[in-house]
Amino acid sequence: MGRKVVHGKRYRADCEGWDRTRILPLKDAVAQIKKFKPAKFDQAVNIAIHLGIDPKQADQNLRSAVSLPHGIGKSKRVIAFAKEDVAKQARAAGAVEAGGEELVKKIEEGWMDFDVAIASPDMMRVVSRLGKVLGPKGLMPTPKNGTVTPNVTQAVTEFSAGKVEFRNDAGGNVHCVVGKLSFPADKLEQNIQAFIDTIVRMKPSAVKGQYVKKISLAGSMTPGVLVQI
Secondary structure, eight states, rough: OOOOOOOOOOHHHHHOOOTTTTTTHHHHHHHHHHHSSSSSSSSEEEEEEEEEEEEEGGOOOOOEOOOOOTSSSSSOOOOEEEOOHHHHHHTTOOEEEEEEHHHHHHTTTTTOOOEEEEOGGGGGGGGGGGHHHHHEEEEEEEGGGTOOSSHHHHHHHHHHTTTTEBBBBBTSSEEEEEEEESOHHHHHHHHHHHHHHHHTTTTTTTOOOEEEEEEEEEEEEEEEOOOOO
């Protein structure tokens, strides 16, 4: 048995006034999550997309990163594994740390004060030593989401500004933060549509039948709202 989730009064009140089986066009879905009772903080807006993929098949898994048109309202702490000339450029672009062997050693000694790790391809031989440290936390650089790239400085700029990584879970769901509730409705809609379009473009060729099965939006502390596919 899983642990029972206990929701607060605000959430329960929102649920009482909302039919969670109702499916709305994107514009109306965004309007609805903005109507729910406000919290004392600016809630993140999350999207969950249930896909008709088989996560047990390697060729049907999705993993990538996307820069949304209006960002997500949060900057990220980025580090870069690169040789000194590129490392200097990465620091100028916003990396909190950049370097080679010395940065690897710092992390081996326990430093983990970052959200994203970027690496140039020629550094992966050194970075591979951190597989057991970064892998379980989802921080290991990989070409699949653009964190192993020859364009280190550009990647640092994009991820620092809030470029978001995503991957499907074992149930075939993809989750992503697409902005803040304080965003104007049109900007939230554009971010959400950009993310949906990205997922649609990534449809694995091995997938048969319906690909996008369900889309749901929610604030950090609101009920979910179903979106028309």
